[in-house]
Amino acid sequence: MDIKEYEILLDNAYAELPEVLYKKERFEVPKVKGKLIKSRTIITNFTPIAKHLERNTDHFAKFMLKDLGVRGEVGSRGDLILHSRFQPEGLNKSVNKYFEQFVRCSHCQSPDTVFEDNGIILKCNACGHTANIPRL
Numbered sequence: 712m713d714i715k716e717y718e719i720l721l722d723n724a725y726a727e728l729p730e731v732l733y734k735k736e737r738f739e740v741p742k743v744k745g746k747l748i749k750s751r752t753i754i755t756n757f758t759p760i761a762k763h764l765e766r767n768t769d770h771f772a773k774f775m776l777k778d779l780g781v782r783g784e785v786g787s788r789g790d791l792i793l794h795s796r797f798q799p800e801g802l803n804k805s806v807n808k809y810f811e812q813f814v815r816c817s818h819c820q821s822p823d824t825v826f827e828d829n830g831i832i833l834k835c836n837a838c839g840h841t842a843n844i845p846r847l
């Protein structure tokens with residue numbers, strides 16, 4: 712077999728890997744990027760994190776504000792503006808908590824889940840498990 716053939720075989724092998732396995736292996740909860748401006752903390756990569764977790768910014772923001780016990784809003788550039796000063800560790804903890812509660816499947820640990828029935832049910836695309844989503 713020449714190299715070309717071998718490469719084609721390899722390509723096929725990857726193509727046949729179930730997408731779940733793939734996703735699980737390379738999935739990482741992103742770290743927040745932030746800055747402090749006077750008495751505010753701005754999470755500048757808030758929207759990219761929401762996209763990565765495949766959740767909408769409104770729901771994610773609502774959780775963060777509640778979890779951190781602070782007032783704030785999503786700014787025009789998609790940043791999350793918190794009306795208090797926070798260190799990155801606390802913010803990352805909160806993002807991780809969101810991931811555990813609203814993204815990761817409690818049954819198979821896959822991050823490949825979706826909200827169904829108007830955000831009442833969390834459904835796992837990997838194993839089919841469904842769970843009630845806690846109200847915010």
Ligand SMILES: [Zn+2]
Nearest residue numbers: 816819835838
């Ligand atoms: Zn699952």
